[in-house]
Amino acid sequence: MWQSLPELGTGIVYAILIAAAYTFAVALAAGRGRPRLLQAARLGAYSTSALVLFAVLLLSYAFVSHDFRIRYVAHYSDRRMSTAYLLTSLWGGQDGSLLWWSLLLSGYVTACVIWLKGRYRELQPYVIATLMVIVGFFAMLMLFAANPFETSIAGARPDGEGLNPLLQNYWMIIHPPCLYMGFVGCSVPFAFCVSALVTRRLDNEWVVAVRKWMLFAFLFLSIGNILGMMWAYEELGWGGFWAWDPVENAACLPWFTAAAYVHSTMIQERRPMLRVWNVFLICLTFFLTIFGTFLTRAGIITSVHAFAQSSIGTYFVYFMGVILGTSLGLMVWRLPDLKSTGQIESVASREAMFVANNWALLGGMTFILVSTMYPKISELWGESATVGPPHFNRWMGPIGLIIFALMGMAPLFGWRKTSGTSIKKAFRAPLIAMAVMVVLHAIFGGYLGYPPLVARDAFYPGFVGLVIQKTGSTLPGITIALAAFNVAVIVQEFVRGVKARRTVASKKGETESIGVALFRLIEKNRRRYGGYIVHLGIVSMFVGFTGTAWDIDRETAMVPGDHYHIGEYDLTYLGSRMCPGNPKCSAEEQADIEKRMLFADVDVVRAGKHLGRVSPAKFFYQSQPDGPTTEVSMMRSLREDLYTVVGQVDPQTKRAVFQFHVNPLVSWIWVGLLILMTGTITSLFPELSLGEIGAWSYVRAGAGVAAGTAFAVWIAMAPSMAFAHERPANSHVGTQMTGLSEATLQRQLPSAGLGMAGLAGLVLGSVVSVTRRRRDNAKKPRN
C-alpha cells in the first residue's frame, strides 16, 4: 500500500489552488498588455488542468487499489465492485464529484485556451483569469469543506460500504457527467462575458466567441436532464420521470436561460440590440449552475438526491455573492457602453417573437425557481409550506404551451419586418394542419384512449379556480394541436428552402434533385436548419410529456394464477422466484453474487396477442442490507409503456402487491432527445471551424489518448473478466474485481468489441493523420 497517498492527494489539491492563483495573477498582468505574460498564463492554465487530472488519477488509483484509509473510497466502494463502477464512484458522492467537476472544468479550460490561441487577444487574459477563479473556488471547496483525500479517523476498514445500488445503473454512469458537462460548460461563456465587460469590448466580438460554447453547454444540459429522467423512470419505480424534485428543478433552470440566450444572441449578431439582456442571460445562466449545485449539495431543501449535509453550503453562498456582485458591478459600470442603438422595427418580426419567447422562457424559469424555493422563503414569515408536483404541473402546463406556441410561430416571421401577405401565406398551411389535427383528435382521440379533454380537479376555489380547472382539462388537446402546428411549420420551412434552392438552380440552368437540394440547404444554413431540427425534437418531447395526461395507474394484490385487466392489457401473475437458487432462474441470474433477487413473473397479453413476460423484482444487495431496491420491469413501445413494479411478496403464499402503470407516449421523449442532439450537432458543427486553427490535430491527438486510455484499461481488465466467466455458477467468493455478473459480462463484451473496433479506428486515424501532417510539414519548403 502506498502509505503517503492521502497526504499526496491533499497536497495536490493545495497545488491546484496555488497553480490557479499563479495563473490568475499572471493572466491579470498579461491583461495589461504584456504578451509574454499571456503565454505564461496560457501554460499556467494548462498546468493547472493537468494537476486536476493528476488528482483525479490519484483518487482513481485509491479506488482500484481499495485504499479504504480514504474516507471517500471506503464510503462509496467495496471490494466486490467492478472496475467500471469503481471509477463511477468518482462522482458517486459529494467530495469526489467536486473533484470530478473540477476535472470537467479543467477540460473546458484546456479546450478554451487551445482554441483561443491567436484569437481574441484582448479578451484572452481575463477569460483565463475568470476561469482560474472558478477552478480556485472548487479547489478551496475541496480543501476546506469536502476533501476527497481525507482519511477516516478510525483508520482503514477491511471493506468499504459500496456504492448505492440505485447509482449502479448505466444511466447513472453517464447522466451526472453529461449534466456536469452542461453545468460546467456555462463557465466559459461567463468568462468571456466578464472579459468583454472588463475590456469594454462589448460589440459582437464576444457574442460570436461565446455562441458555440453556449450551444455546446445547452446540448449537454439537455442530454443530462433527459438522461436524469430516464434514470428516474427506470430506477426509482414510481411510474413517472419527473417529480419536480428541487434538484431536478435546479438542473433544468440553466437550460431555460441557455435556451433563451441561444435565441437572443442571434438578434445581437445582426443588430446592435439586446446587449444588456445578453450579458444578463449569460451571467444568470452561470449563476444558476452554481445555485443548482448549491441546492443539491447544501441540503437546504428536502430532496431525493441525498448528498450528505455539510458546511459546503456556506462556501457556495459566498461564491454566489461574488458572482452576483461581480456581474452586477460590471454591468452597472459598463451600462453606458451596453446601450442599444437599434430597435425592433415591427412587432411582426422575428426579433419581436424571439423577445417574447425569451420572456416566456425566463417566466418559466422564474416560476420554477420561486416554487422550488418557496418552502424556504415561506419560513421567513413563519409558515411551513410545501410545494408538490400538482402545483408545478398545473402552472407549468400553460407556461410550457406559451413557449411551445411561440416556438412554432417565430420561424414564420422574417427578420426586421414581415408583410401582411407573407404572414398570411406562412400561417396558412400550419393552421390548416392544426385544424385537421384538432378534428382528427376529437373524432378518434377518445377511441384510441387519448381524448383531447381530460377531467381535472379544482385546485383553487372560486372563479379563478374554475378557469384553471377548465384550462387544465383542455391542455392535452391544445398540446397535440400545437404539435401539429409546429411540425407543419418545420416541414414548410424545409419545403420552402428546398423550393427556393431548386428555383435558383434552374435559373442557372442546373437541376438539383430534392434530396441534393435538401442536403445542400442544410449544409449551407446549418445553424438555421439545425435549429429547426432541435424544434422537432422539442415537439417530440412535448408529445411525450402530454402522454402523462392519459396514463393509468393501478395497485393490486394478486396470488399466482390471478388475472388483472388494465388498459388493453390482460395480466396473469405466474408466481415469484428467488434468484440465485430457484431452478426457473436463468444462468445469468444464477451467477449473480452481488445480490439476491426476488422476481414476480407476470404474463402479458394485449388484445388477444401474447406479448411475453415482465418480471418486476426486489433486489437485496449484500452491501446494502438496510433495504431492498425496487426493480422496474417494462414493455416499451412508441405508443405506450407497460410499467410494472412489485411492492411486497409473501414468500409462503407468494401473494404479491403490484403497481401497474400504462404510460402512453413516453418513448417520444427519448426519441425527442435523439432528434435534439442531431439538430444541435448540426448547428454546432460549422461553428467549430477547428481546421482554421489547426485544432483538429489536438482533437485527433485527444481522441487518440482517450482511445489509448480506454484500450489500456480494457486490456488490464481482461484477466479479471475471464476469471469472472470461469467461476462456478453459485460461487460467492467475494474477491477483488469479480463483481461483474455473467449477465453483465455477456452484455458488455459485444459492446466492448464494438467499442474496441471504434477505438482501434480512432487510434489508427490519429496516427495516420499525425504522420500525414508531419509528412506535409516536411514537404513544405523551408526556405
Added chain:
Amino acid sequence: MNDSPRMRLPRWAPPLLSLTIAIVLGNLYGVQLVVLTFAASALLLVIWLLWSSVQALAGESELTFEEAFSLGARSAEEEQKRAVLRALKDLEYERSVGKISEDDFHEYSARYRAEAKRLMQTLDENLAEGRKQVERELERRLTKASARSAASVSAATSADPSEEQKSSPAAGSEPQKSAEKPDNKAAPNTRECVDCQAKNELDARFCKACGTPLDAVTEAEDNP
C-alpha cells in the same frame, strides 16, 4: 501543446510512450498500474508545463512573432461589417422563401449595402496607417537582411515587400524567410470569384459582385 517553441520531441511521442508503458504494465500487473502510469504521466506533464510557464514569465523562452503579434481581435467595424453582411444574407434568403415583400427587400437591402460600404471604407482607412508602418518596418528589416545575404537574393526580394504582408498577416513573422522566398512575390493580390470571375480582395469572404461565399478558397489557402 505546441506553445513552447523549444519543444523538440514530436507531439505524439510522450502520450504514445505513456500508453505503451500503461499497456505493458497493465497486462503484467493489472489495472492499478495502468492508472498509476497515467498519473505519473500527468505529473510529468504538470512539471513540464509549469517549467515552460515560469520560463515564459522570466523571459527565458523565445517568443515567436505569431505569439506576440497575433492580434486575433477584430476591430468593432470589422464585427459590424460581419453583422451587416449576415443581415444581407438573411435578407436574400427570406426573399427567396417569400417571407419578405419585394418593396421591403429593396428598402432594407439598400440600407444594409450602404452601411456595409461605409464600414468597409472606414476599415480601409483605419488599416492604411498600420499598413504603412508595417511596410516601413518590413523594408527596414529586409534591407538589414539583404546586407547579410547574397546580393542576388536581396535584389529579388526588395521589389515589393508589401504584397507579402497583404497576402498573410502571419507572413511578416519571419521576414528572413520571406526574403528568401522569391516565388511568393509573384502572388496576385486579388482573386477571381468562381461564379462571376469578378476580382476580389484576398481577405474577402464573399464576392463583391455576386455574393458567392469565398470561404472555401480562403480556408484552403489558410491551411495548406
